[in-house]
Amino acid sequence: MQKLTAALVVVVGLVVFPRATLARDSEVELACATIDVPALGEPLPAKVDACIATILRKMPLAQKVGQLTKYTWGALTGPAVGLTGGYEELIARGEVGSIFNVADATLVEKLQRIARDHSPLGIPLLFGYDSVHGYRTTYPVPLALAGSFDVGLAQQAARIGALESAYAGIDWTYAPMVDISRDARWGRIVESFGEDPLLASRMSAASVRGFRSHIMATAKHFVAYGAAESGRDYATVDMSPERLYEAYFPPFRAAVDAGVDSIMVAFNDVNGIPMTCNKPMLRDILRGVWGFKGVIVSDYGAIGELMAHRVARDRVQAGKIALEASVDVDMQSAVYAETLAELVLRGEIPEALIDESVRRVLRAKLSMDGWNRDYTPRTPPPLDRSFAREAGRKSIVLLKNEGVLPIDKHRVKRIALIGPLADSRVDMLGPWHGQGRPEDVVTVFKALTERVTRDEVTLTYAPGIDERPGADEEPMNAIERAVNDARAADLVIAVVGETEQSSGEAASKTWLGLPKAQEQLLRAVFTTGTPLVTVLVNGRPLALPWLDDGAAAIVESWHLGIEHGHAVVDVLFGDVAPTAKLAATVPRAVGQEPLYYSMRPSGRPLRGADSGILLADYPERYFSRYIDEKNAPLYPFGYGLTYTRFELGDLRLASSTLTPADTLEVHVRITNVGERDGIEVVQLYVRDDVATTTRPGKELKDFARVDVPKRQSRDVVLRVPVRELAILDANGVPLVEPGTFTLWVGNSSAGGLEAQFEVTP
Ligand code: NOJ
Numbered sequence: 192m193q194k195l196t197a198a199l200v201v202v203v204g205l206v207v208f209p210r211a212t213l214a215r216d217s218e219v220e221l222a223c224a225t226i227d228v229p230a231l232g233e234p235l236p237a238k239v240d241a242c243i244a245t246i247l248r249k250m251p252l253a254q255k256v257g258q259l260t261k262y263t264w265g266a267l268t269g270p271a272v273g274l275t276g277g278y279e280e281l282i283a284r285g286e287v288g289s290i291f292n293v294a295d296a297t298l299v300e301k302l303q304r305i306a307r308d309h310s311p312l313g314i315p316l317l318f319g320y321d322s323v324h325g326y327r328t329t330y331p332v333p334l335a336l337a338g339s340f341d342v343g344l345a346q347q348a349a350r351i352g353a354l355e356s357a358y359a360g361i362d363w364t365y366a367p368m369v370d371i372s373r374d375a376r377w378g379r380i381v382e383s384f385g386e387d388p389l390l391a392s393r394m395s396a397a398s399v400r401g402f403r404s405h406i407m408a409t410a411k412h413f414v415a416y417g418a419a420e421s422g423r424d425y426a427t428v429d430m431s432p433e434r435l436y437e438a439y440f441p442p443f444r445a446a447v448d449a450g451v452d453s454i455m456v457a458f459n460d461v462n463g464i465p466m467t468c469n470k471p472m473l474r475d476i477l478r479g480v481w482g483f484k485g486v487i488v489s490d491y492g493a494i495g496e497l498m499a500h501r502v503a504r505d506r507v508q509a510g511k512i513a514l515e516a517s518v519d520v521d522m523q524s525a526v527y528a529e530t531l532a533e534l535v536l537r538g539e540i541p542e543a544l545i546d547e548s549v550r551r552v553l554r555a556k557l558s559m560d561g562w563n564r565d566y567t568p569r570t571p572p573p574l575d576r577s578f579a580r581e582a583g584r585k586s587i588v589l590l591k592n593e594g595v596l597p598i599d600k601h602r603v604k605r606i607a608l609i610g611p612l613a614d615s616r617v618d619m620l621g622p623w624h625g626q627g628r629p630e631d632v633v634t635v636f637k638a639l640t641e642r643v644t645r646d647e648v649t650l651t652y653a654p655g656i657d658e659r660p661g662a663d664e665e666p667m668n669a670i671e672r673a674v675n676d677a678r679a680a681d682l683v684i685a686v687v688g689e690t691e692q693s694s695g696e697a698a699s700k701t702w703l704g705l706p707k708a709q710e711q712l713l714r715a716v717f718t719t720g721t722p723l724v725t726v727l728v729n730g731r732p733l734a735l736p737w738l739d740d741g742a743a744a745i746v747e748s749w750h751l752g753i754e755h756g757h758a759v760v761d762v763l764f765g766d767v768a769p770t771a772k773l774a775a776t777v778p779r780a781v782g783q784e785p786l787y788y789s790m791r792p793s794g795r796p797l798r799g800a801d802s803g804i805l806l807a808d809y810p811e812r813y814f815s816r817y818i819d820e821k822n823a824p825l826y827p828f829g830y831g832l833t834y835t836r837f838e839l840g841d842l843r844l845a846s847s848t849l850t851p852a853d854t855l856e857v858h859v860r861i862t863n864v865g866e867r868d869g870i871e872v873v874q875l876y877v878r879d880d881v882a883t884t885t886r887p888g889k890e891l892k893d894f895a896r897v898d899v900p901k902r903q904s905r906d907v908v909l910r911v912p913v914r915e916l917a918i919l920d921a922n923g924v925p926l927v928e929p930g931t932f933t934l935w936v937g938n939s940s941a942g943g944l945e946a947q948f949e950v951t952p
Pocket of ligand 1: 365
């Protein structure tokens with residue numbers, strides 16, 4: 192029970208709520224505050240229904256609408272309209288259900304006290320906040336984390352984000368972001384688990400479990416947001432039911448099955464209906480078919496945007512169609528607050544529809560034990576540096592290595608560190624870093640300085656370019672200095688790529704190269720002949736074929752968070768080997784986008800080795816190809832090198848004839864033929880050879896991260912329930928078609944050991 196030992200008055204801004212007005216409704220308190228709420232994820236006791244019924248019976252319409260209304264604390268962004276303050280009074284009137292963007296436990300306590308002690312029915316608030324790659328302990332961005340292929344790591348990451356959020360009084364995060372992203376132009380690819388439905392689904396479920404250890408999780412953005420046309424954020428999406436079913440739904444379904452508390456709807460329209468009012472998708476599929484009972488929340492201001500989509504004449508109509516579609520909570524547009532009561536009075540929507548949504552919000556509040564929680568601020572836990580470092584190490588992808596890595600301390604005595612990102616703290620955090628602070632970040636420069644002191648190596652550092660306004664050095668001088676350092680060194684380490692604001696929301700790009708000045712810098716370094724290790728910092732796949740030609744090694748480090756520098760240096764010096772794989776295909780050119788490994792074949796495919804051939808070398812023009820670029824990516828999905836070599840062999844199927852009720856079981860032996868212990872991600876891909884509809888060239892169906900000591904072997908078993916090979920039949924019903932399937936077991940989506948199996952009816 193919250194103790195009633197508050198000070199005599201609660202002063203909030205200009206509004207004074209004297210103790211005398213303490214207005215807890217005794218009937219509601221009796222019904223709601225006496226419930227023993229189990230841990231998150233456990234079923235709520237039956238008494239919850241009586242609590243909710245009591246509230247609904249006593250609650251006036253305006254307060255019901257209030258429960259469906261969420262306001263933002265602080266500045267508004269984008270076209271959002273609505274209040275920017277004065278919330279205390281509204282809370283005291285019971286007309287606010289949740290608040291977004293408060294990251295301050297003292298303020299949370301203050302606002303909760305108004306809600307609990309001074310609003311008519313004493314209903315607690317929910318506080319929402321995005322913890323996309325950490326709250327205060329910033330760890331690798333989801334696109335990087337997914338590359339670890341380590342679901343336990345994703346779960347732990349979410350758990351840490353949730354724990355720190357909970358200490359700040361937050362009870363509802365808007366994560367994980369589980370949009371399938373197959374277009375590197377789209378800036379939000381950084382927040383996603385990449386292009387593959389299976390990998391994203393496993394990461395999605397793990398994250399939901401992790402968040403739910405302390406707070407409510409939200410799977411977002413339902414649905415197909417990542418397929419925005421032209422890769423432009425918020426843009427329209429037109430998509431077949433088959434593709435929705437096979438690619439875009441699965442990570443959401445996995446979140447629902449893992450017990451996700453809420454779903455955020457996407458900004459975009461799908462097949463002509465904005466998701467914010469997409470009744471067939473929300474009410475019929477998400478709630479009807481999948482049985483989702485949690486809270487559906489709009490995206491920021493999105494109900495108000497239905498007019499810009501031109502599906503609502505005015506805010507009244509916007510409110511009506513969003514609620515009818517089953518969107519429970521209006522984030523920031525204030526459309527519900529303004530219109531729902533009027534719609535009921537006019538008889539245009541039944542009050543029961545509002546009650547339905549209020550019930551879901553109240554259940555969420557009960558699940559967070561809102562009535563009994565002690566909101567007194569607690570000292571937050573310290574930064575979890577060891578997790579951030581481990582997660583960073585496990586998220587780094589080695590894209591190229593001509594024998595220069597790990598750095599040999601006996602040969603390399605002088606290192607030239609260059610590049611504008613080598614000592615840029617904020618850019619290591621990544622675009623959605625919550626309460627992450629630049630001062631917490633260890634940069635590559637910092638970590639390398641510690642390291643070379645220990646190993647008696649000389650280190651020079653010259654950024655080579657300073658693009659920030661106010662830089663007093665001429666770009667050419669900056670490049671010259673870096674190039675001189677490079678010439679005098681045994682090894683160059685260049686940290687280049689994107690700033691943190693170059694990806695994320697509203698950060699779509701038409702150019703996937705490096706900023707021109709950085710390219711110029713690296714090309715100048717090529718001329719010195721000193722081997723170049725490039726460490727890429729970025730939030731999306733970058734198309735850099737020229738770098739692949741010229742660099743001795745390329746380390747894809749994404750944005751790794753506060754321990755970025757340590758994680759990178761640990762890998763460069765071989766304290767740990769890189770083990771991650773690409774969760775998204777890296778293109779050769781922006782014009783190839785959207786590019787993903789599981790494309791359908793076409794009637795004129797360029798296949799396998801042919802897809803890496805230019806028209807000039809293989810002048811068969813009339814195939815599905817470009818006249819100026821290869822079809823093949825620069826690096827395929829699932830690809831990543833390490834410091835040892837593995838061989839796969841002894842591929843064996845437990846049975847090569849299966850029925851739809853069976854599980855395919857694939858055995859393979861992996862041998863570490865190198866001289867150091869290692870970890871490999873063994874990947875199983877399957878293709879339906881002949882089907883009623885065209886099928887993806889191959890699809891990831893299982894994977895395992897396997898530890899293999901040097902010169903030893905391990906037997907790996909991969910499994911696929913045959914029902915997961917279903918396609919949608921003409922009526923939209925999943926069906927496994929009998930016939931042959933080909934499978935590949937390998938260490939990326941390209942190549943691998945091959946076998947066939949047959950599915951019989
Ligand atoms: C808009 C974004 O699309 C969404 O992902 C986020 O949760 C909200 N803003 C709130 O920050």
